Amino acid sequence: MKRAPLVVLGSALGLASVxxxxxxxxxxxxxxLTTSAGSPASAATxxxxxxxxxxxxxxxxxxxxxxxxxxxxATTxxxxxxxxIRPPASTTTTIVSxxxxxxxxPLLNYYFGxxxxxxxxxxxxxxAVTIGSLSDGxxxxxxxxxxxxxxxxxQEAMAAQSSNIQSVSGASYTSAGFIxxxxxxxxxxxx
Amino acid sequence: xxxxxxxxxPLESSDLIVHHAEDVMGTIVTIDVYGPSxxxxxxxxxxLSSALASLHNDDSVFSLWKTDSPMSKYRRGELDLAxxxxxxxxxLGACQAARELSRGWFDPWALPGGTDPTGYVxxxxxxxxxxxxLGAPVHGAIVNAAGDIASFGYPSENEKFQVGITNPLSPSxxxxxxxxxxxxxxxxxxxxxxxxxxxxxxxxxxxxASASVMGPDLGLADxxxxxxxxxxxxxxxxIDELSEFEAFTVSFDxxxxxxxxxxxxxxxxxx
Numbered sequence: 247m248k249r250a251p252l253v254v255l256g257s258a259l260g261l262a263s264v265x266x267x268x269x270x271x272x273x274x275x276x277x278x279l280t281t282s283a284g285s286p287a288s289a290a291t292x293x294x295x296x297x298x299x300x301x302x303x304x305x306x307x308x309x310x311x312x313x314x315x316x317x318x319x320a321t322t323x324x325x326x327x328x329x330x331i332r333p334p335a336s337t338t339t340t341i342v343s344x345x346x347x348x349x350x351x352p353l354l355n356y357y358f359g360x361x362x363x364x365x366x367x368x369x370x371x372x373x374a375v376t377i378g379s380l381s382d383g384x385x386x387x388x389x390x391x392x393x394x395x396x397x398x399x400x401q402e403a404m405a406a407q408s409s410n411i412q413s414v415s416g417a418s419y420t421s422a423g424f425i426x427x428x429x430x431x432x433x434x435x436x437x
Numbered sequence: 438x439x440x441x442x443x444x445x446x447p448l449e450s451s452d453l454i455v456h457h458a459e460d461v462m463g464t465i466v467t468i469d470v471y472g473p474s475x476x477x478x479x480x481x482x483x484x485l486s487s488a489l490a491s492l493h494n495d496d497s498v499f500s501l502w503k504t505d506s507p508m509s510k511y512r513r514g515e516l517d518l519a520x521x522x523x524x525x526x527x528x529l530g531a532c533q534a535a536r537e538l539s540r541g542w543f544d545p546w547a548l549p550g551g552t553d554p555t556g557y558v559x560x561x562x563x564x565x566x567x568x569x570x571l572g573a574p575v576h577g578a579i580v581n582a583a584g585d586i587a588s589f590g591y592p593s594e595n596e597k598f599q600v601g602i603t604n605p606l607s608p609s610x611x612x613x614x615x616x617x618x619x620x621x622x623x624x625x626x627x628x629x630x631x632x633x634x635x636x637x638x639x640x641x642x643x644x645x646a647s648a649s650v651m652g653p654d655l656g657l658a659d660x661x662x663x664x665x666x667x668x669x670x671x672x673x674x675x676i677d678e679l680s681e682f683e684a685f686t687v688s689f690d691x692x693x694x695x696x697x698x699x700x701x702x703x704x705x706x707x708x
Contacts, residue, residue, distance in 0.1 A: 411614060412469065412592055415623040415649055416584045416603025 452593045454575070455481050461492045462559060463502055464583040468566070471592045472575030480574055487569035488580070495562040498522050501555060512551040528656075532557050535660035540675055542664035547636035560585045560622050560659030567655075585622040585662075587655040599702060605647035605687050612687055616700035620655035624648050624662040625687075635667050644669025645686040651699065652682035670694050 455470040455478050468488060470481050499508045510516040511525055518526050532545045532554045545554045563582035567589060570578045577590025579598065588598050601611035605625045615621070624633065625647030633643050648665035650658040665672045665684055673696055676684040683699040691707055 411601045411611075412598045413467075413579050413581050413586050413588075413617070414584065414601045414603060414611070415581075415586050415621045416601075416605065416625070416647060 452576070454478055455485060457485060457489075459489055459492060461489070462496045462500070462562065462582065464559075466492060466563065466566070466580065466582045468570070469579045469581075470570065470573065470575050471577040471590065472573070476574050481570075484570045484573035488566040491566045491569050492562055495524070495558070495565060498524060499528070499554065499558045499562070501553065508554070512553070528554050528558060528561060531561070531656055532660065535657055535664075538657070538675075538679060539661055539664035539668075539672070541636060542668040542672060543660040544634075544636035547639075548634055556624075556663040557656050557660045559583070560587070560620070560654075561656030563587045564620065564655040579617075585620075585655060585659050586617065587620045588617050589619075602649050602685060602687075603647070604705065606689070606691060611705055612693065613685065613704050614702045615651070615685070616702055618651055618683075618700050619653045619681075620658050621649055621651040622655060622659040622662040623650075624659070624666040633663060633667050643667055646689050647687045649685045650676060650682060651684070652679070658682065 452471045452473060453469055454472050454474075454476055455468070457468045459466045459468070468485060470485070472481070497503070497506060500506045501509055501512070503509060507516055507521050507525060511518070511521050518529075529545075529552070532543075535543050535557060536545070543556060545552055545556065559582050563580045563585055564587040567578060567580045567587040570580075571589065575590070577588065577592055577598065579586060579588045584603070586600060592598055598617035599614055600617045600621060602613045602615065602621075602623060604610040604612035625643060625645070633641060635642050643666040645666055648662050650662040650665060652658045652661075661676055661679075661682065661684070665676060665686060670686055670688070673684050673686065673694060676682050677696040677698070683696045685693065685695040685699050685701070687693050693704060695701060
């Protein structure tokens, strides 16, 4: 299972942010998003001023017969800037404990079976959310759905706290079972 | 499966009134409806029901899992276009257009086993479902079909919908956030293993880890995202030339590229 670091400030708000996609106090996550002014207009600042050719060294050459791009339109991502995130607004941080601990929520039914969610926490910081156990009854289709859905369930829970995002493109699933089990796990941890 | 989740009051700044997840089209489709607090979920129910019926109906026509679906029969040559539901001709016509627009990189006719418009149908069906919500007394809605998103309106006053784009190399993370301008589809091989075909070489492969295409039509965005994932970053320029379509890719070495008009809000820092 993937581990994604994520910070939740405000113990009481931590869980609420998972469930309610709350953003302000739960600043951050995942990996630190550069300048998120929250407006499409800010997109311009995220791009280098001069368009450059997009071809990456790792990109295999394309099959002859189609038009080769020769620069100009696509732009290259700016090198990662180690920055953060919008400052938390009037955060009430309560450190419950400084130790690392984890808890697993109860097995709950989801669409194609049942699962439990495990949360690892250090202090009031969630360090990982993973699937504790999974039962899908051995159904082939269920297994294929699991393979798609589980990483996305984790990611969606993380994404919910990262910013004001309404949805995720790539693959996105919302599971009430996942959220409920996560809630229980966090409750056990005093978050 | 009917499962209207009461997630409670969502964001303070948002007005999510209905969150629904539906098991359809071999995956899970979520529908989120945003409106003023005066609108109860019950007022949205008829529109939601129509949207779900639209998804199931389109699935019943186009599913290749269901061997007796009209599309399966057409594929086996047991049904000709004249006797098939009109939507099959409509979709195949749109696929033909998508093949031309993508310079042949999206090609439902190159797939083994016969014509397979699935790369277009999922987005197309999600968009049709969204249309069923247009008459609801709400100010915005999102239909998310396994990562392919159709939307109209806004989540709350003075806000725009924003979407995260999954990091294909670490799907529990987000690699970028963008303003959602209509629809966005993302394709890549990370979700379901190797399933994208290079119509030129005949091999299953992609040249970027994931490709996202944003635009006014989710069916075409879906097809173009598939084409872009297979063709790689050179196709960005082709998509950039299409009016109202923008694109974003993540390479296997984590490099991200996008067309100048892609409404990027932020990029995740990389390790």
